[in-house]
Amino acid sequence: MSPSAVIDAALEIVDAQGHGALTLASVAARTGVATPSLYKHVAGLAELRALAGARVMSELAQELTDAVMGLSRDEAVSALLQTGRSYVVKHPHRYALMPLDALHHPLTADAGAKLINVLLAVLRGYGLRGAAAVHATRCMRVIMHGFASLEAAGGFGLPERLDDTYQQLIDMFVASLPKEKIR
Amino acid sequence: MSPSAVIDAALEIVDAQGHGALTLASVAARTGVATPSLYKHVAGLAELRALAGARVMSELAQELTDAVMGLSRDEAVSALLQTGRSYVVKHPHRYALMPLDALHHPLTADAGAKLINVLLAVLRGYGLRGAAAVHATRCMRVIMHGFASLEAAGGFGLPERLDDTYQQLIDMFVASLPKEKIR
DNA sequence: GCCTAAAAGCTAACATCATTAGCCTGTACG
DNA sequence: CGTACAGGCTAATGATGTTAGCTTTTAGGC
Structure with a gap:
């Protein structure tokens, strides 16, 4: 995985379910990873949204x-x-x-x-x-x-x-x- | 209290701290009431925002x-x-x-x-x-x-x-x- | 003045999130 | 062959929204 892959997943979620559905939990689920693991690639939800x-x-x-x-x-x-x-x-x-x-x-x-x-x-x-x-x-x-x-x-x-x-x-x-x- | 008073408090919070700070918890604090009590006047956060x-x-x-x-x-x-x-x-x-x-x-x-x-x-x-x-x-x-x-x-x-x-x-x-x- | 029923409050409990801390593992590289 | 680090994990914490069920207050009728 990479920061870019996390953003990919985030965009897929947004496209499919709207930007309100963009949560670290949903991104983690989609990438098949535990929520805290995302912090290895992204500083938090705010940064993910910005990216x-x-x-x-x-x-x-x-x-x-x-x-x-x-x-x-x-x-x-x-x-x-x-x-x-x-x-x-x-x-x-x-x-x-x-x-x-x-x-x-x-x-x-x-x-x-x-x-x-x-x-x-x-x-x-x-x-x-x-x-x-x-x-x-x-x-x-x-x-x-x-x-x-x-x-x-x-x-x-x-x-x-x-x-x-x-x-x-x-x-x-x-x-x-x-x-x-x-x- | 009344639904209208709850909305008043909500607007005060929004004016002072931005719409991101509008939470049931903050409204409850401002009106001096426990969070669940707000449900007697308003159906939930979504309705409060709408109102x-x-x-x-x-x-x-x-x-x-x-x-x-x-x-x-x-x-x-x-x-x-x-x-x-x-x-x-x-x-x-x-x-x-x-x-x-x-x-x-x-x-x-x-x-x-x-x-x-x-x-x-x-x-x-x-x-x-x-x-x-x-x-x-x-x-x-x-x-x-x-x-x-x-x-x-x-x-x-x-x-x-x-x-x-x-x-x-x-x-x-x-x-x-x-x-x-x-x- | 009192009694009752509804209005309005409370506490407890639960689910979902974000976030932090600390641990484990595999792998790349010396 | 060993070590350091990247990338993953679990556990725990603190907000928050929401529901359930109990208690108190209050308003109105008797």
Whole structure:
């Protein structure tokens, strides 16, 4: 066994039973090991959650990176937001693992930075600098996180198509970006 | 004591120590009662959380209602979004109590409906109907929830002014609404 | 004023967890 | 061949949620 294998098991449990079911006991059961043995690989439940969250964030960052490769500006923004949502739809339970303040925690800071960097890279195509870039990044995050967390939690009850709502948000955001690249 | 008094104590604990500190043991200590005695008023921890969440949602709905009274359209939307955020800034820990899928749970459905109704009322000024009203409501929710949850969780690390980011989001949303009332 | 029944409290007990301490074993490496 | 350590184990402790069953308080009717 290895720390990574423990995280694998943790993610399997989360995928199957939701993030509330992630306990050291359940991970131990799944890996066929006594609970205290997990401490040889992981410092405790808090660290395991952080590591699992970091794993998810890295995976998401990778998918986003792949999705925007070769695209720029509106196309890239749209692809990024769509891909972010589709990841959450694919693994609804994983979303809750990602810490919202990843940068504040050493175990998740790297993964968090990777994620933010994709957003920044996409916005670079608009020539946004300094404060403007920060605000735009935050807006994008708000939209992606707001929608994804609501969708993952089953927060949208009505039957109207979620795709349409999300597209409307994307259009809204894209419309707020500069039409000409700022030089 | 009464169920309501138990919820009061729960909210005091959450305000002071965060929603992770909300346990039956801590509520019992604060109300000067043995833990099992709480079951005379509340069915268990899950119900207490739901009831506390409903209380918070009602309170927020009331503040939002007060804030938009006498306003319409862009002014009302702006006031609603600003007031929503300021509630979260005032009581950062309470935000995490509100269930995202309030309508699915009988104990929180009423409060959830109250909240949604404020949003719908404000959007009525634009003459939005049917699916369009649903999408617009969702967009507003995404923006308010996305921003508030990130802010409450300390998810914005950089020093740029959050007020500016939020204003940008509000402008973005307002710009997406019809300029003339649809009749 | 008293009596009874329900409301509200208590203690004891149990299950589940996380966590720590201390022990055992196999294996890689000198 | 011996030793050190990685990785596993059992036992024990302390929170916590929850249930059961008993006691006390209280409110209302007689």
